[in-house]
Amino acid sequence: MAQQKLYAGAKLRDIRTGAGLTQRSFAARLGVSLPYLNQMENNHRPVSTGVVLALAREFGFNVTEFSTGEPERIVSDMREALADPLFADHAPALADLRLVASNAPGLARAFLELHSAYRQGHERLAAMDEAQGRDGLRPSPWEEVRDFFHYCDNYIDAVDRAAERFAADGADTVATLAACGIRVELSEEPGQDLYLRDGSRLLLSARAAPATRRFQLLHQVALATRNDLLEATLDLARFQSATARAIAKIGLANYFAGAALMPYRAFLAAARETRHDLELLADRFDASVEQVAHRLSTLQRAGEKGVPFFFVRVDQAGTITKRHSATRLQFARFGGACPLWNVHRAFETPGQFLRQFAETPDGVRYFCLAREVSKPGGSFNAPVRRYAIGLGCEVQHADALVYADDMNMRRFEPIGISCRICERRDCHQRSVPPLERRLRVNPDRRGLLPYEIDG
Template identity: 45%
Template sequence: MAPPRLYAGERLRALRRAAGLNQRAMAARLGLSVSYLSQLEGDERPLTAAVIAALARHHPQELAAIADEAPARRVAALAAALADPALAPLPPEAAVRLAEERPDIADRLIALHAAKRDAEERLAVAEETLVAGGDARLPWEAVRDWFHAAGNYIDPLDRAGEALATTLATGGGGLGEAALVAALHGRGIAVVTDDDGDAPLARDRPGLLVLAGALPPESRRFQIAHRLATLAFADQVAAIVAESGLASVEARHLLELGLANYAAAALLMPYERYRGEARRVRHDIDRLSRVFGISFEQACHRLSTLQRPGAAGVPFYFCRVDMAGNITKRHSATRLQFARFGGACPLWHVHEAVAIPDRILVQQAETPDGVRYISMAKGLVKPSGRFTRAPRRFAVVLGCEASHAADFVYADAVDRGGAAMPIGISCRLCPRADCDQRAFPPADRAIAVEPETRRIVPYRVV
């Protein structure tokens, strides 16, 4: 028996408006004509397999709310699996029919793809651990891995931060420093400033929060929010740490700090409001920073955490790179995963951004698996507060798969139909045989040295 026709005009229109798109933009995203989309929204036509497949690619969470939950999630997961370049392409309509008519086979394909991705990640970890010369599970790395396994989204803290923000917000929904200071004062904590140039960013003292005088306004607000979150969500944080499975005391303390940072971000950038505004401005970081009174880095980092089930944001990757090329923060909700050790690909524009502060660079890149990404990088300088202490210099990067370019304002700066920069994860893990920028041979490939032939790289990957 053929499945019943699905008319979902009102919900499709609500989805489009929630994404901040007009009919022309939504039609372009789904590969439809404007008139056809109008007929779908007017319930003059049912959702076809091709439309469902397009929704699965671009709005998998929302599709589950439109269609029956389980079948829609199967379609979305199957579409993601079949997008892997290692698999032969399957027309979208055929994928939807497979999910509907043979759900058992679809589920096995989804499980096989998940196992393939897991094996690839385990292989990368094993190779990098060998390169590093031993056990990489130091406390800092253990906590990073914990956040990665959690998808960088901590639901209890995110919802608690959002609720507290609603309670504290003053006229117009704002949450200024005065409101945060008043909330701390209500808990018996006063906020004072230390103008000593060598003072730490913040110090907790009995009844006091001591802030460095050199902190810019957005950093002051974050430190105040951090102390407030530490007090307000102590029970939630303790429960999460107790269930984390982290072995060392140092790792558990680092996780407590990371969870308090997460909760502070959830308080200053409440989930639904931040996600909605980000969609409205197409993830323009400068505009988000101005609206929420946050730093450029804070705005980028928060976007990488918007993965609430049923209300997920655009899947982004985010990282911070210092002057030496070390990745000091990282998270990816995309297929791109960062190297755990060593430097990043030298062809990645983040290295140029570090040397050119306060200028935004945009790059279209392609990884060895054939996936294209659009990324934005900006070099930042954090003043030290005194001449005798060097400022901190680093760059932040925010990127998404090219399929989400319509939601990423920085994609307007590149020719999406043109050439892409071929990048890898790191030289040790990159299989490309023809890269002139290679610093090391790949860990799993042999090399050939040919003395009679002079190349830029003195060996050939075989």
Template identity: 45%
Template structure:
């Protein structure tokens, strides 16, 4: 099939419906598709056809929402072939998109084979990441550790749990007054809330028999509100949480219990930052986290995490990745609604600005970064300190990072100081699987690589591969 010469494809209503369903301004979608606003308007009004470049951009930018048009499978074939032929993470020169299009038209069997080989290569890379995780984590053979299984479950769900999120949003419409959560705990559930003893280092302690909830007195207001919301979520949404946990497919009791706790924390965030209101406010302030946390009474980390969960079907927010990194470089929280893959058990790329942020608390750093597959991201990172209740217990120091693909930079306030479209910092996932040959920060060579050592040449690292 020759797209331009044999048939003109008009599907403007589908494009318009997609944009409205995702609540994306016309200017933002035009930028993501690489066309002008007037060109996109003409497409939506059926005045211009969908050309192959626009179809490819739709497939790349909205892979889950943009389906095949009618029964024309060649559109999807073209998009997959161009992705395979231009994948920047594969060595050698990328193919020209026009050449790939001609290949689809003139040699369909050959291009299908190209796509199949590319799919097989991507699967092998995914398996390599799993092996890298196993080496780093020391996980037992034949199974995942409970917390690893729970993190993978949330990742598979897109970090959005519909039943819990909607239940929390419905309750939030009732609890619209200051201290309403604490009042509901007292009045509806008969919970007695009291300050914990000074020598009790637990954040909360609940006694079901006496209905007493002791809360640490050293917590800042946003942390106290979150923990009260978490307890209310357990009481109000217990059935929803149990239902999700029982249907999760997690094999061990410990994993299901950890998932229930994670769902209660998820519900607390959704209760404090209800989906529709929070999503609208985030777009209004261009995802300025400080403005969001002040408006919703949340912490910086809580607001970051909530932004990464805005993936409700038909009402998605910007696809963000979110992670939390401790002083030793361990990634203790992670989620990615983007193509970005995290090193799950430490060993993350030292060029990520999040590592620098750990050492510089209360300062926001931003970065334009590019991964080996050619994807470019804008991200911010901030170092945080959680004080302890005693000199004998050191404070918790870590950093959080939040980012999105460069195409969304205009909607991300932290990208304003970056030269988007310019030179990006080349980052990777883990040295063990990073293919970059010219990185001065490499800690060790990629797994199964063939090392070349020249005793007469001194390089930043003592080998090439």
């Protein structure tokens, strides 16, 4: 295998300037010509073995400091930083990044430190806004919609009742769409929950689960037959942008679909009868376990409330992709959820329910249920989506859930919301210090963390 050439112009310049030498004097000490040194310092030529030996002999330079991996690490770090939406319109080419990493690593490191400081400041403001309930930062359209459903307790009365009436009428969804001029077709093409609305043609994936196809049909029924209701609800919400309004309309159509699939009164009665057994409810309403868990978190109709649940969906990186809560438990707006929460362990036990009694720093105790969910792509080369869902309620409602039977209610695992706003000082899974606490660092003492948190 050919030996990798060593381009280290920036390191050569550092050594020369550190020794206080001109290029001419430095070239003489190394035994090379001035043009040759100039070419090496500008990475037009690789550093030769003779030059490396001369550096060690004349300047006591440790040749192991010539790390060929350093520029690549800088390039990797810069690519990650430049993935920030801040640089969406100004991302340089990979060749330019390599040029900067090789010729101006000091500038690259300064850029990385500046970006890191920017992100830390942004996260600090965001976390403080979350912790103190202020509206100091304008939310993104996605967050604005998420907050809309959150502050409605994930229950939209007019849409819910309209869906319940549609289900009571017993209308066929395909016929309803046909009456609106929309023809439904099935496609055998591999695709994850594929559907495509092309004018008067609605194309669904024949490979999707029946519950998924029913949900998608009901979603289209909402858009085709309840558009005035959806638009009126959006008018009342007063979103700050057209993008937020468009996202919310999809959310409201999804809400209609779930409420028509599992009508409020019938579903609430079945939930109580089965003691909230998700699998029994999924069979009874021809729905998926995730759809059932999500629907349980919406049963907040005045005078007919169900158990107040929280519902969350988490991807394999720990990022919360869906969250609703009718309980006092809140979720981190930025970053992942507490690693001590059982929803993260669900990936280790596919198809099984994990149960947990947990306590948050404010002293509130919860019963938490978690399960991994996989959605095959329908063919060998199609990707499989994997995530975990979490469902829970405050512990005083736990006896209404079949899953809490025979569990030890004397042991509650401590969980938090986010490390940045969690007050626990002795957590063995803490990733970052809390924002509003001073730290003590003792080099002669090492515990679970490399620092101690003042009370």
